[in-house]
Amino acid sequence: xxxxxxxxxxxxxxxxxxxxxxxxxxxxxxxxxxxxxxxxxxxxxxxxxxxxxxxxxxxxxxxxxxxxxxxxxxxxxxxxxxxxxxxxxxxxxxxxxxxxxxxxxxxxxxxxxxxxxxxxxxxxxxxxxxxxxxxxxxxxxxxxxxxxxxxxxxxxxxxxxxxxxxxxxxxxxxxxxxxxxxxxxxxxxxxxxxxxxxxxxxxxxxxxxxxxxxxxxxxxxxxxxxxxxxxxxxxxxxxxxxxxxxxxxxxxxxxxxxxxxxxxxxxxxxxxxxx
Amino acid sequence: xxxxxxxxxxxxxxxxxxxxxxxxxxxxxxxxxxxxxxxxxxxxxxxxxxxxxxxxxxxxxxxxxxxxxxxxxxxxxxxxxxxxxxxxxxxxxxxxxxxxxxxxxxxxxxxxxxxxxxxxxxxxxxxxxxxxxxxxxxxxxxxxxxxxxxxxxxxxxxxxxxxxxxxxxxxxxxxxxxxxxxxxxxxxxxxxxxxxxxxxxxxxxxxxxxxxxxxxxxxxxxxxxxxxxxxxxxxxxxxxxxxxxxxxxxxxxxxxx
Amino acid sequence: xxxxxxxxxxxxxxxxxxxxxxxxxxxxxxxxxxxxxxxxxxxxxxxxxxxxxxxxxxxxxxxxxxxxxxxxxxxxxxxxxxxxxxxxxxxxxxxxxxxxxxxxxxxxxxxxxxxxxxxxxxxxxxxxxxxxxxxxxxxxxxxxxxxxxxxxxxxxxxxxxxxxxxxxxxxxxxxxxxxxxxxxxxxxxxxxxxxxxxxxxxxxxxxxxxxxxxxxxxxxxxxxxxxxxxxxxxxxxxxxxxxxxxxxxxxxxxxxxxxxxxxxxxxxxxxxxxxxxxxxxxxxxxxxxxxxxxxxxxxxxxxxxxxxxxxxxxxxxxxxxxxxxxxxxxxx
Numbered sequence: 043x044x045x046x047x048x049x050x051x052x053x054x055x056x057x058x059x060x061x062x063x064x065x066x067x068x069x070x071x072x073x074x075x076x077x078x079x080x081x082x083x084x085x086x087x088x089x090x091x092x093x094x095x096x097x098x099x100x101x102x103x104x105x106x107x108x109x110x111x112x113x114x115x116x117x118x119x120x121x122x123x124x125x126x127x128x129x130x131x132x133x134x135x136x137x138x139x140x141x142x143x144x145x146x147x148x149x150x151x152x153x154x155x156x157x158x159x160x161x162x163x164x165x166x167x168x169x170x171x172x173x174x175x176x177x178x179x180x181x182x183x184x185x186x187x188x189x190x191x192x193x194x195x196x197x198x199x200x201x202x203x204x205x206x207x208x209x210x211x212x213x214x215x216x217x218x219x220x221x222x223x224x225x226x227x228x229x230x231x232x233x234x235x236x237x238x239x240x241x242x243x244x245x246x247x248x249x250x251x252x253x254x255x256x257x258x259x260x261x262x263x264x265x266x267x268x269x270x271x272x273x274x275x276x277x278x279x280x281x282x283x284x285x286x287x288x289x290x291x292x293x294x295x296x297x298x299x300x301x302x303x304x305x306x307x308x309x310x311x312x313x314x315x316x317x
Numbered sequence: 318x319x320x321x322x323x324x325x326x327x328x329x330x331x332x333x334x335x336x337x338x339x340x341x342x343x344x345x346x347x348x349x350x351x352x353x354x355x356x357x358x359x360x361x362x363x364x365x366x367x368x369x370x371x372x373x374x375x376x377x378x379x380x381x382x383x384x385x386x387x388x389x390x391x392x393x394x395x396x397x398x399x400x401x402x403x404x405x406x407x408x409x410x411x412x413x414x415x416x417x418x419x420x421x422x423x424x425x426x427x428x429x430x431x432x433x434x435x436x437x438x439x440x441x442x443x444x445x446x447x448x449x450x451x452x453x454x455x456x457x458x459x460x461x462x463x464x465x466x467x468x469x470x471x472x473x474x475x476x477x478x479x480x481x482x483x484x485x486x487x488x489x490x491x492x493x494x495x496x497x498x499x500x501x502x503x504x505x506x507x508x509x510x511x512x513x514x515x516x517x518x519x520x521x522x523x524x525x526x527x528x529x530x531x532x533x534x535x536x537x538x539x540x541x542x543x544x545x546x547x548x549x550x551x552x553x554x555x556x557x558x559x560x561x562x563x564x565x566x567x568x569x570x571x572x573x574x
Numbered sequence: 575x576x577x578x579x580x581x582x583x584x585x586x587x588x589x590x591x592x593x594x595x596x597x598x599x600x601x602x603x604x605x606x607x608x609x610x611x612x613x614x615x616x617x618x619x620x621x622x623x624x625x626x627x628x629x630x631x632x633x634x635x636x637x638x639x640x641x642x643x644x645x646x647x648x649x650x651x652x653x654x655x656x657x658x659x660x661x662x663x664x665x666x667x668x669x670x671x672x673x674x675x676x677x678x679x680x681x682x683x684x685x686x687x688x689x690x691x692x693x694x695x696x697x698x699x700x701x702x703x704x705x706x707x708x709x710x711x712x713x714x715x716x717x718x719x720x721x722x723x724x725x726x727x728x729x730x731x732x733x734x735x736x737x738x739x740x741x742x743x744x745x746x747x748x749x750x751x752x753x754x755x756x757x758x759x760x761x762x763x764x765x766x767x768x769x770x771x772x773x774x775x776x777x778x779x780x781x782x783x784x785x786x787x788x789x790x791x792x793x794x795x796x797x798x799x800x801x802x803x804x805x806x807x808x809x810x811x812x813x814x815x816x817x818x819x820x821x822x823x824x825x826x827x828x829x830x831x832x833x834x835x836x837x838x839x840x841x842x843x844x845x846x847x848x849x850x851x852x853x854x855x856x857x858x859x860x861x862x863x864x865x866x867x868x869x870x871x872x873x874x875x876x877x878x879x880x881x882x883x884x885x886x887x888x889x890x891x892x893x894x895x896x897x898x899x900x901x902x903x904x905x906x
Contacts, residue, residue, distance in 0.1 A: 061693040069690040073679065080678045080719070087491070098502045101517030105367045105508045148674035151640055152735065155663050156691035236345065243356040249363060259359040 066162035067169060070153075074170020077140055088132035088178055092125035093185055099124075099248070109253055114280045122191055123275035124247045125182045126207045127268060130214040131238045133175040138218030138231035141167050145226040145313070160310050164303070168215045175211035179204055194282035202288070203278045209295040210271050214238075216302030223309035245269040270294040321418040328412065328425025332399060333432050346395045346433060350388035350441045354380060357507070358448060364507060372509065374451040374538050381445040382533040383506055385462065386526075388441055389469040390497050392434030397477020397493040400426055404485035404569070413570065423478050423562050430474040431467065438466060453539035461544055462536045465529055468551035473497060475558035482565035485572065500526050525550045590652045590742065591616040591775050592637065597646035599632050606632040608799035609646065614777060614792075616742070619769045621790025622779040623885060625897055629799040630779035631671050634747045637777065638668045651743050667736030668745040673728040677721035681712050681731050684720065685738060692739040706734040710764070726757030733764065743775040744768065750785060762789055783885045783897065795889055795897075802892040811883040814891040816840075818853040819864055822877040835871035839864060858882065 078084045100118040107117050114120040144150045153163060183200065193199045217238075221231045244259070245268040254260040263269050274291015277284040336342045358380040365376035372379045403409040412422055446452075452459070477493045484492065504526040505513060513521055521527050532547035592614040599607040607629040614620040624630050635641035637650055639659040648655045651665035675684060685703035694702060707716045710730040715723065720731065729749060736744060746765065750758040766789060768774040780786055786793045787807050795803040795810075803810055823832050826848035836842050836852040839860060844850050854860045858880055868875065889897035 061691060066691060069687055073676070073683075073687055076683075077676070077678045083491075094499075095502075098517065099507075101515050102502070102505075102507045102513065103361075103364070104514055105370070105512045106361075106364055108367050109363050144676070147676070148670060148672035149676055151670060152674045152688075153691065154640060155638060155666070155668055156688065157660065157663070157693055158691045233341070236349070240352055240356075243352070243360070248356075248360055253363050254360055255362045255366075256359040259355070263360070 066158055067165045070166025071169035074167045075173050078174045084136050088129055089181055092128040096125050119280050122186055122279050123272045126275050127242055127272050129178040130211045133171050133211040134214035134218035135235050137171045137215040138222040139228045141222035142228040142231050160314055179207045193279055195278040199278040206274055206291055213295050213299035216306050220306040223313050241268045247272055267294045321421045324416045324418050324421025325424040328422050329428035332429030336433050350384050351444055354384045377450045378537050381450055386469055387501050388437045389434050389466040390473045392470050393430050393473020393477050394494045394497055396430035396474050397481050398490050400481035401487050401489045405487045427474045434470045454537045458536040462533050465533050472554045472558050475562040479561035479565035482569040504530050592650050594648040597648055598644045600644045610801050612794050616775050617773045618791045619776040619789055621786035621793040623786040623793055624796035628796045631747050634745050638745050666743045667741035669732040669736045671747040673732045675720045680717050680719055682716040688735050688738045710734045726753050746778045797893050810888045814887050815883040816853045817858050817882040818851055820879040821850045824874040824876040828873050831871050832873045835867045
């Protein structure tokens with residue numbers, strides 16, 4: 043046996059081919075999905091915390107509806123967009139920390155030894171957590187329905203809201219993936235969470251931009267892309283079909299996604315190119 | 318008594334040293350209150366125009382008191398994270414072995430939390446003043462506000478001690494902070510309690526944090542109101558949390574640290 | 575003191591094994607691998623022995639295409655590591671220094687994922703996973719999450735994952751570090767079986783002398799990024815000395831008689847305690863003759879100790895330092 047092996051390769055005896063990209067993405071996406079499911083904290087916290095904040099803030103800030111020019115009679119209608127944004131943050135952190143853990147434990151090296159395409163890793167990781175974010179978004183919508191929030195855009199607005207929410211989660215998952223691939227550490231990814239959280243606050247999450255009295259705050263909110271993401275979702279609830287708001291929402295999410303995934307792909311190439 | 322003090326000072330020095338020399342620990346406890354002050358006082362200042370909102374010093378001062386008390390509470394929470402970390406990495410065992418008076422360990426953590434918070438309180442106060450906060454209250458009133466903050470900080474650290482010493486893992490972090498977060502945010506954060514409605518109004522009426530916030534706001538306004546009630550609530554909470562922390566220490570001792 | 579001693583026969587012709595010429599890897603502040611040449615014949619177990627920080631793991635990372643070399647060239651399985659990386663990866667399996675497992679997946683899920691990514695046909699993934707689980711003794715734990723595995727179980731799963739696609743060449747980077755003796759022995763047996771029965775080429779890095787001694791057909795000793803000695807364990811040890819036997823007479827007065835009986839074997843010396851030491855030119859095969867000679871001389875013994883050169887002695891001869899306990903903190 044040894045002599046034979048010394049002169050010719052042992053037969054593989056297996057049907058080994060080049061796995062297609064779709065199959066790789068599916069395998070890695072399935073793994074990412076089940077990993078999130080097996081970490082209850084990654085499911086429960088993103089479901090509960092945004093809803094808790096929504097309940098507290100919409101009750102506590104209901105008096106804001108009395109400000110002249112406030113665009114809704116019920117603050118809950120106004121505030122409903124915010125949990126979708128916060129859910130996207132958790133998607134970002136989940137995607138990032140799971141990918142960072144793969145780097146820290148050396149699991150990424152294991153994957154690199156297979157014919158796996160680098161794109162499959164990114165797509166699979168993101169795909170898995172996106173499914174979780176869809177579940178989150180549906181939960182928020184169920185809560186909204188239960189408390190009587192009515193969509194000015196009607197039933198047709200719900201799938202559009204879901205689409206925008208998924209696009210936002212996709213974009214922020216890209217940010218999480220970039221942070222993981224750039225820094226290779228779960229702690230670094232977690233360290234960015236407060237910064238992302240701040241971005242949500244320094245936006246039109248609590249008041250419409252035109253009602254923000256403090257000049258510097260209004261300027262920050264105007265330049266903050268999160269404002270347009272929130273306003274895009276919010277428009278479907280309180281205005282109906284606002285083409286400009288929707289265009290800005292989808293456009294901003296798309297732009298963030300392009301930048302995030304370009305950066306993530308570059309970081310992935312750099313990381314895969316070294317040990 | 319000497320042994321208790323020496324343990325207290327030792328633990329306090331080490332915790333404070335770690336906190337003040339490590340930006341990753343110090344900066345969040347400074348940045349978050351500043352951020353909340355900017356977001357709430359800056360972003361929500363239009364709330365001050367709501368009819369029946371009649372807090373004389375203005376919305377910045379209204380939010381300053383909340384951020385002041387919140388920073389005191391979260392100062393204790395952040396120290397609790399450090400305690401949980403000590404248990405996770407085994408350092409707490411070293412303390413338990415070395416300390417002749419183990420109650421001094423809790424006291425030491427509390428002193429460190431207090432020192433951290435005093436810095437935060439100073440930074441937040443300066444920021445609010447720079448932001449144009451109006452303070453009709455006098456020195457005595459402001460001393461009363463400081464007392465409310467100090468007592469809140471002590472309650473929070475005792476709460477955090479109890480949890481950290483029972484669970485002895487960094488995973489205890491969310492359990493430490495969530496109740497504190499809920500108690501604070503189910504109080505009149507954005508508007509006075511009379512402007513709340515619905516279920517949050519009902520909850521805020523019975524929330525012990527509400528008299529503390531209202532007393533603080535009244536002190537800043539120079540018209541002290543319900544301060545004695547707030548101090549009594551805080552004193553009672555300290556007694557309860559003191560027992561909670563002490564029994565937490567016992568739990569850690571039984572488990573071997 | 576780094577004399578590159580090649581004791582083995584010419585190993586430049588090793589079709590489909592491993593061939594390394596002048597391989598270098600530099601990092602910002604350190605040169606981890608400073609130009610190594612080595613060859614591993616197909617079907618051979620090659621032990622790469624050295625202390626922590628010697629450059630073993632860096633070499634493995636380069637040969638498995640996970641780290642590009644700074645200069646030099648190498649072929650693995652006949653394919654160039656720099657230009658034909660995907661072909662190299664298709665013929666190798668690797669169990670690296672970290673077990674590199676996902677604590678949230680079960681053992682079976684790991685194997686099925688690996689099988690999918692390696693391109694195994696759908697029909698074969700489950701059966702291959704079951705086969706490997708049985709082979710490494712993890713069938714019962716297959717559907718438990720890896721988080722609950724012991725260190726030995728993780729290493730076994732690691733090995734199974736490296737074998738999913740039946741590679742020709744297997745890289746094992748310190749596979750038994752941290753394992754208990756029983757787990758270590760079990761892993762050695764499996765590695766030896768892979769080479770013996772499956773004809774697999776094994777490149778094994780280790781800091782344990784016994785592991786290299788027991789498992790490897792040939793050993794390369796690396797220190798501070800360069801290979802200081804290479805050959806079979808027996809050849810290397812023979813270069814630095816012969817076995818010797820130390821005789822402790824029960825009656826110190828019989829020391830002279832013991833010495834006279836042992837003079838015939840080789841250089842004999844006696845220490846102040848009355849112990850007599852003689853080197854054995856023909857190795858430990860002469861031990862029986864030594865005992866016979868002492869018996870014929872009526873020398874009663876309190877103790878008889880055989881001292882044989884170890885690979886540590888080889889390392890000491892080449893570098894002036896002992897191998898065990900000589901490594902820097904941190905990985906290599």
